[in-house]
Amino acid sequence: MPLWQSPFLDVGPDDWFYASVEHVYSRGLFEGVSADIFSPNASMTRAMLVTVIHRLARLPQSAGGGPDFDDVPEGSWYESAVRWASAAGVVTGSGSRFNPDSSVTREEIVTMLYRYAISIGLYVGVGDDSLSGFADQSQVSPWARDAMAWAVRAGLIQGKSGGRLDAKGTATRAEVAAIMHRLSSWVA
Numbered sequence: 001m002p003l004w005q006s007p008f009l010d011v012g013p014d015d016w017f018y019a020s021v022e023h024v025y026s027r028g029l030f031e032g033v034s035a036d037i038f039s040p041n042a043s044m045t046r047a048m049l050v051t052v053i054h055r056l057a058r059l060p061q062s063a064g065g066g067p068d069f070d071d072v073p074e075g076s077w078y079e080s081a082v083r084w085a086s087a088a089g090v091v092t093g094s095g096s097r098f099n100p101d102s103s104v105t106r107e108e109i110v111t112m113l114y115r116y117a118i119s120i121g122l123y124v125g126v127g128d129d130s131l132s133g134f135a136d137q138s139q140v141s142p143w144a145r146d147a148m149a150w151a152v153r154a155g156l157i158q159g160k161s162g163g164r165l166d167a168k169g170t171a172t173r174a175e176v177a178a179i180m181h182r183l184s185s186w187v188a
Contacts, residue, residue, distance in 0.1 A: 008038040015040070017174035020181040029055045029180055030173070040174035047078040047100035048173070049109060050091055052180060053116050054081035056187065062087040069098035076100075090115045103170040107144035110157060113183060114147035122187060124150045134159055140167040156182050 004022045006012065011021045017040055024030040025038075029052050033039045054060075062083040072082050082098055085091040090112055093099065104112075117124050130149040131137035140148050148167060151157040156179050160166045171179075 006038075007036060008032055009036050010040060011038045015174075017177055020177040021174065023181040023184065024052070024177045027184065029184070030177060038173065040177075041172050043103035043170050044109075044173050044176045045100060046091075046098065046102050046104050046108070047076075047082070049104050049112060049176065050085045051078050051081040052176070053090060053112060054084055056180070056184065057084070057088075057116070057120070060084055060088075068096070069093050070096045071100060072098050085112070085116075088116075088119050090119060104176075105168050106157065106165065106171055107141055107148055107167040109171055109176060109179065110151035111144050111147040113156065113179070114150050117150075117187070120187065125153060131165065134163055134165045136164045136166065140165060151179075154182075154186065 004026065006018070006021070007025075008021070011018060015021075021030070021038060021040065025032075030038075033042070059080075062080070069082065069086075072079055078100055082091065082100070086093070086098075091098070114124060124146075130152040131140060131145070134152075144167065148157065148165065152165075157165065160169075
């Protein structure tokens with residue numbers, strides 16, 4: 001099997017994320033921000049993440065249509081993904097807003113993935129002390145604790161320097177590619 005040749009000028013074989021970008025791009029989960037730019041250090045937005053999860057789910061149609069969000073324009077590139085994810089219980093918004101252009105935090109990422117895993121019947125286990133070894137575990141929002149513990153147990157999230165989870169920190173496209181690379185081995 002020939003080695004993958006990155007079509008992206010900003011993704012090379014010496015980059016720590018090269019194998020993850022290859023994985024998610026080759027499986028159609030991610031696209032570049034243009035034909036030859038992946039933008040690995042750009043923040044992942046909520047619209048981008050929900051689109052990636054929708055692709056992982058093989059682009060199902062929304063059974064119930066999902067709620068209408070004032071900030072999800074009809075015909076936008078992420079509309080069908082948001083409708084599906086909302087109807088499937090993978091995402092929620094704030095009232096009538098989805099906030100598609102907001103950078104997604106690490107706890108939001110794992111919560112969406114946790115909800116997706118539950119929606120497809122993947123065993124996610126029960127709460128435990130998986131977070132106790134992290135210096136900032138008390139900063140994980142209550143609504144994200146089970147999801148974060150699952151993500152740590154499953155090896156989807158690894159700590160950052162100083163033994164931190166950085167739950168409220170945002171993630172880059174390269175970091176999310178690495179998380180999705182790890183997850184897709186569970187659900188593919």
